[in-house]
Amino acid sequence: MSAAADPPHQHAELLSSLGSAADKYPKPEGVVFSYGTAGFRTLANRLPSVVFRAALLAVLRSKRLEGAAIGIMITASHNPEPDNGVKLVDPAGEMLDQSWEAHATALANCPSTDSLISTFTTLAAHLHVDLSKPASIIYARDTRPSGPALIEALRGALSVFKGNLKVVDLDVTTTPVLHYVVKATNDKSGTYGAPTEDGYMEKMAEAFKVLMGSRGPLQPLFVDCANGVGALGLAKLSKHIASTLPLTPLNDAIGTAGALNSQCGADFVKTKQALPPSIASSGILAQDGARACSLDGDADRLVYYYLQDKKKFRLLDGDKIAVMVAMFIRDLLKKAKLVEGDDALEVGAVQTAYANGSSTKYLNARGVPVRCVPTGVKYLHHAAQNFDIGVYFEANGHGTVLFSPSTISALQSATPHSPDEANAIKNLLALSNLINQAVGDALSDMLLVEVVLAHRGWGAPEWDAGYEDLPNRLLKVEVPDRMMFQTTDAERKLSHPAGLQDLIDDAVRKVDMGRSFVRPSGTEDCVRVYAEAKTSPEVESLASNVSDLVKHASGMTSQ
Numbered sequence: 001m002s003a004a005a006d007p008p009h010q011h012a013e014l015l016s017s018l019g020s021a022a023d024k025y026p027k028p029e030g031v032v033f034s035y036g037t038a039g040f041r042t043l044a045n046r047l048p049s050v051v052f053r054a055a056l057l058a059v060l061r062s063k064r065l066e067g068a069a070i071g072i073m074i075t076a077s078h079n080p081e082p083d084n085g086v087k088l089v090d091p092a093g094e095m096l097d098q099s100w101e102a103h104a105t106a107l108a109n110c111p112s113t114d115s116l117i118s119t120f121t122t123l124a125a126h127l128h129v130d131l132s133k134p135a136s137i138i139y140a141r142d143t144r145p146s147g148p149a150l151i152e153a154l155r156g157a158l159s160v161f162k163g164n165l166k167v168v169d170l171d172v173t174t175t176p177v178l179h180y181v182v183k184a185t186n187d188k189s190g191t192y193g194a195p196t197e198d199g200y201m202e203k204m205a206e207a208f209k210v211l212m213g214s215r216g217p218l219q220p221l222f223v224d225c226a227n228g229v230g231a232l233g234l235a236k237l238s239k240h241i242a243s244t245l246p247l248t249p250l251n252d253a254i255g256t257a258g259a260l261n262s263q264c265g266a267d268f269v270k271t272k273q274a275l276p277p278s279i280a281s282s283g284i285l286a287q288d289g290a291r292a293c294s295l296d297g298d299a300d301r302l303v304y305y306y307l308q309d310k311k312k313f314r315l316l317d318g319d320k321i322a323v324m325v326a327m328f329i330r331d332l333l334k335k336a337k338l339v340e341g342d343d344a345l346e347v348g349a350v351q352t353a354y355a356n357g358s359s360t361k362y363l364n365a366r367g368v369p370v371r372c373v374p375t376g377v378k379y380l381h382h383a384a385q386n387f388d389i390g391v392y393f394e395a396n397g398h399g400t401v402l403f404s405p406s407t408i409s410a411l412q413s414a415t416p417h418s419p420d421e422a423n424a425i426k427n428l429l430a431l432s433n434l435i436n437q438a439v440g441d442a443l444s445d446m447l448l449v450e451v452v453l454a455h456r457g458w459g460a461p462e463w464d465a466g467y468e469d470l471p472n473r474l475l476k477v478e479v480p481d482r483m484m485f486q487t488t489d490a491e492r493k494l495s496h497p498a499g500l501q502d503l504i505d506d507a508v509r510k511v512d513m514g515r516s517f518v519r520p521s522g523t524e525d526c527v528r529v530y531a532e533a534k535t536s537p538e539v540e541s542l543a544s545n546v547s548d549l550v551k552h553a554s555g556m557t558s559q
């Protein structure tokens with residue numbers, strides 16, 4: 001039954017309460033919203049109407065999918081504290097289906113309540129949504145001070161649907177916890193895990209213990225929580241695993257105004273290629289064997305680092321994690337005798353243009369297939385689903401490892417011929433439980449890294465020794481209109497403005513082993529410029545030259 005076929009009085013009642021509720025959240029004038037790399041993201045004070053409308057779309061999507069639970073996360077992740085954002089999570093715990101992003105954008109940009117009601121009605125009819133069907137929504141927020149007001153807007157939208165809606169409020173939690181709870185709630189088999197934050201922590205901790213066996217206790221790990229919600233998740237996880245992996249939280253001041261992501265966190269460390277000043281001044285990384293990691297503001301990114309010879313900062317980013325994990329899993333498959341013949345299982349890697357050229361070369365040289373996709377977890381996740389075991393990480397630390405359903409079945413039904421084979425199969429299955437199958441989770445990935453290091457008997461320097469990153473630089477260029485920069489070839493080339501790519505190619509040719517690309521950010525109002533080259537001076541010059549080309553193309557400089 002379509003929306004138009006609903007009993008007219010029910011339909012009219014719903015639209016009338018929608019109108020009254022929407023009047024409280026008018027769209028700010030002169031702003032154009034777009035569902036970007038990870039949902040809507042901008043200054044928090046512009047967002048109440050957007051959150052209200054995103055919640056309407058979440059309800060439509062749930063009704064369309066027979067009442068399956070849809071997630072709504074209020075976060076702006078790595079962005080500065082004054083920003084916030086909203087993104088929707090599909091029933092399998094994945095990012096919103098891309099074909100629905102345009103609907104989110106259409107609702108967000110309706111200039112008035114009347115146009116909102118009209119667009120909502122049209123969408124419901126066009127998408128064959130039966131408005132009388134039940135719906136189910138699970139929502140959460142991070143620790144940003146603007147979160148509670150945006151949650152009010154979200155609740156305002158949900159209140160329109162009265163009794164026909166099941167709502168679960170996860171309160172303040174990490175983005176990956178929300179994704180997990182959505183996936184577990186919709187899991188009809190009931191085998192994925194209990195659909196609660198506690199259920200998730202217990203599931204991870206249990207798998208971690210299986211994988212660690214009699215290894216440990218490990219040397220304490222310093223964890224920079226970006227003064228965000230990861231500090232809360234870390235404290236909960238720590239209760240389950242501290243006897244094997246003692247965790248020392250750093251930058252966990254979630255109540256301090258202005259502290260979120262400021263001079264700390266995964267984005268700071270990756271972009272600046274330096275320790276957070278608070279960690280540098282503490283001297284803790286000068287201890288023997290010390291290693292640390294940084295989460296981002298909603299705990300879905302992870303990077304590691306240490307001081308070489310107790311002095312030199314060395315970054316172990318998403319690429320380093322991907323390479324170490326892919327090789328570890330491949331070795332487990334070899335031990336399980338699952339790399340050849342009819343039962344063979346393939347491990348593949350998915351990267352973006354930001355992946356350091358050395359990591360791609362390393363994987364290729366060892367026969368691990370690598371796919372390159374545009375920036376955004378949604379693209380990596382889908383590409384990784386094409387492998388039996390798909391390892392996907394962005395260099396910035398977003399990532400996870402997906403085990404296909406047929407791979408899980410194959411592992412469960414495999415007949416080992418030796419204790420070593422049995423052990424490898426047990427560990428592969430435990431990895432599939434340790435690693436978040438819905439989206440990358442910094443905490444789950446952190447346990448994964450620690451497991452691999454413990455199995456290999458490595459510290460950070462041995463992990464780092466696998467390959468040497470090419471010197472690289474990532475710059476933000478603020479331009480009047482970032483959308484004039486359009487990309488092609490998985491963001492490795494610009495299609496617009498015409499002629500700019502040729503100039504970038506000329507700049508690249510001037511340096512040894514050069515590579516550079518330009519793309520508009522989907523989460524911040526800037527253009528990102530990436531460059532790598534054989535030496536640091538060359539990379540600095542290339543990044544600066546390409547940034548100048550971007551500024552010139554934007555009309556910001558004359559040349």
Ligand code: G16
Binds near residue numbers: 378394520522
């Ligand atoms: C989000 C996305 C990531 C992406 C990052 C930066 O991360 O989930 O896939 O790498 O934005 O994207 P952009 O370069 O388009 O701004 P997060 O951690 O901010 O949610």
